[in-house]
Amino acid sequence: MTGRLANATRAYESGDYIAALTLLSSMVDDGADAGVLTLLGRTFQKLGLEKDALDLFGRAVDLDPTPEALERAAASAVVAGDDARALLYGMRLFVLQSNNATVAALVASAFIRSGDAQSAHLVRAALVESDDPAHIHLAANLYAGEDRDPAVLTVFRKLANLKTDDPYAQATYMAIARDFCDYKALADLESRWEKASWDTATSTPPLLQGETPYANLLHCDNERLNRLATNGTPTRNRSKPTFAARPRMSRKRSTQPLRIGYLSSDFWSGHATMRLLQAVLTLHDRNRFDVTLYCHTHDQFTTAETSDRTRWGRIVPIHAMSDGQAAQTIRADGIDILVDLKGSTAGNRNTILNENVAPVQVSWLGFPGSNTNIDCDYVIGDPIVTPPSSAPFYHERICRLPETYQPNDPFHRALPPPTSRAELGLPEGRFVFAAFNVTRKMTIETIDIWADILRQVPDALLWVLVDGSVARENFARAMAARGVAETQIVFAGKAHYESHIARLQAADLGLDTFPYNGHTTTSDQLWAGLPVITLRGRNFASRVSESLLTAIGLPDLVLADKQALIDRAVALARHPEEIGHLKQRLIGNRDSAPLFDAERFCLHLEAAYERMAERARLRLPPASFDVPALPERKGRFR
Missing domain, CATH: 3.40.50.11380 (Rossmann fold)
Structure with missing residues (x-):
């Protein structure tokens, strides 16, 4: 058989596929090993007979299930349009090579084609470190909508670098960078966004077209520009904008x-x-x-x-x-x-x-x-x-x-007794600023203000809602770069609503976010008896806290500019007895002022x-x- 296999191999390599087929067919009739089956399968491929080739590759796998044999069978199944066998061989190979991005891409694609996109998530992690553009695009599809897995930040950074002129890729990366407090990336992205957004007289800049209306509000308080962010809005078929x-x-x-x-x-x-x-x-x-x-x-x-x-x-x-x-x-x-x-x-x-x-x-x-x-x-x-x-x-x-x-x-909103600072891991006797908006609202502008306040009151703490180790590391790094000691930051996680209202009462003053204020977050803090300090805004999203504070009878906590806000927050932290008076006013107004009526x-x-x-x-x-x-x-x- 060895001589005939050598002759068949020479015929195959010289392009004489009919001669190779004749020799190999007789060897299969005599009983063949995996090598013969594999070469015959490759010959069938050259002749355009992919399904026959797949059958032979499958038999070769049964005889000798090496990684090479599994990969060949899986790839043939994809070409033959047999997703069931592509998954069969692909998953067996993935068990052996779980970091192989090519295998992961094959398996994920087969899952998607078979209508089971959720199962494709089983192998998506192997795509993250690949630099193959096809793998990056596939990973982006599989990680779309994620806001917890740190891999999503890597995937969309690569996609944005790959598609530098794609407004959707850039806008998506900007949104994800916000979720993970990647302020270094945000500084670059926002700088490019600001340069692109100036000339809107004749057309909408591509970066604006790539943003959803909500994502745009997170960093832009210009009402003229807000209405130009259209990604995700219904398609128009009229001539009017x-x-x-x-x-x-x-x-x-x-x-x-x-x-x-x-x-x-x-x-x-x-x-x-x-x-x-x-x-x-x-x-x-x-x-x-x-x-x-x-x-x-x-x-x-x-x-x-x-x-x-x-x-x-x-x-x-x-x-x-x-x-x-x-x-x-x-x-x-x-x-x-x-x-x-x-x-x-x-x-x-x-x-x-x-x-x-x-x-x-x-x-x-x-x-x-x-x-x-x-x-x-x-x-x-x-x-x-x-x-x-x-x-x-x-x-x-x-x-x-x-x-x-x-x-x-x-009437139906929980108002439990306060949780003690000891239970929350907060020290007694120190002024506690609370920042409980989601991380995507914590813009560079916002953390600059917070850092300025904390530098001036080094004994004060920032109790901040940042979830996930990557986001926390990024946030702490950004604050350290702004001169804030690590010991001034206490991270909070998410909590059930009743527990959240109970813990808010342990803080002294709520810090708002800009330009997108707390909305329900602010009213929850006010409901809990926690005063919130904010800036006067320039669009709906940046004026909400002012609206709520005015309706609860605390308009004096709305400041005209950043420096005024910083000065007021610092003064309150240095004179905590004033916070006591503010809390008394707030709690006294809670059951009589318009906000909760x-x-x-x-x-x-x-x-x-x-x-x-x-x-x-x-x-x-x-x-x-x-x-x-x-x-x-x-x-x-x-």
Whole structure:
């Protein structure tokens, strides 16, 4: 057999595949070893007979399952379109060579083609250290949406370096760098972004096109630029760049209750939005308002729900419906005002609004700004977050509630006793600044301010919510570079809501983030009795803390510029008795000031809905307006 195999090999190498096939076929008939089967399989490949080749490579693996034989069989299975056998041989090889990026790519691709992308995650780690562009692209697809695994930072750094002119790759890397507090990368990325964003008179810079509206707000407080970030927004098929508020179908009923529809994926009691909103939903006057929740909340949350969601309104599940089916359902229900609670945030179904489903369509609460490419008539704000000067940057008309745009629930929100500093690992007798916004809001501007404060008060601590070892190392390194001692930083992790409210009470002063303030984070701190210090902002997202502090009666904690904020924070840390007075004011106002007065808020909101509906009934186009405030409440509401 040795002589015939040598002759067959010479024929194969000389390109005489028919002669090689003749010789090898006779050897197979006599019983063949793995070498004969492999050479015959390679010959079949040269003749375009991949499936026959795969059968032979499989037999060779059965006789001698070397890594080379497994790789050859797996690669042949891919060419033959046999993903089942590609996975069979590929996974056997991956067990032997778990760091082999080529093998991982083969297996991951086969999983994806077979419709099991989740299983591809089993091998994705092997792709991270590869410099092969194909491997980097595949890894980016498999790590997309991750915000916990440090490998995602490596993958998207490589992708950004590979695709330097791709705005989506650059914007994604910028977003991930924020999550992991990679301030060195952010400094470079933001510098390039700022240079690219100046000339917007004639076109939108590519870097802006690559950003989602939410990602843009994390570092940009320029309302003119905010509306140019369009990645992830619905595709437009009109010539106009934005929708304009306009008359729709008119409301025919004038004596029946207004039919209000709320659209969201957050209709479960554990979500931050519902901690704000559920009291208002419950308090709606059912004689005047018929409330329907168009719920596209994921089943994992609704099935685990323990509270009675029906007290919020009639629930219509649309999770399994297409946008067209959902739009048809809403129209059939005769909804007068459809309120989208998501806007340009993850999990939205805002393309439903582009189906023109209700006489009045409103954006509220979920997204702090104008909703690019979403067909809304109104955005609900207040005099602080949406002053008249903001109107040119909104295609929606602005409805200003009189005190704050943000609802709050004082009835179902936990308010446990404080956790002691000893239990939290915080020392007694030292001033504790609390920073509990997510890391993506902790911009370079923000940590520069924090570092300046801490340098001036070296005995003070920064108790900061940073999760994950990589992010913590990066944050500590950045603060050290700004002259802050490691001993001044205490890291906090995530906690269940009740535990979080309990621990907040151990701090002295909350530090806000800029330009994207704390929103629910700030109201949670105020609810816990923790004062928060902030800056006056230039767009909706950067004005929220000012709105909340004003509504709770602490407008003096809103400072006009960075230096004023730094000076005030330092002064409070040096005179902690003033913090005691601030906390007394805050706690005294908690049950009487407008911020947590859900009943008062609901009445203002209902007045807004009635005015919107009346304009629609009269076939008048939407117009901006201010809701007048009710007389000041006398006494406590809780």
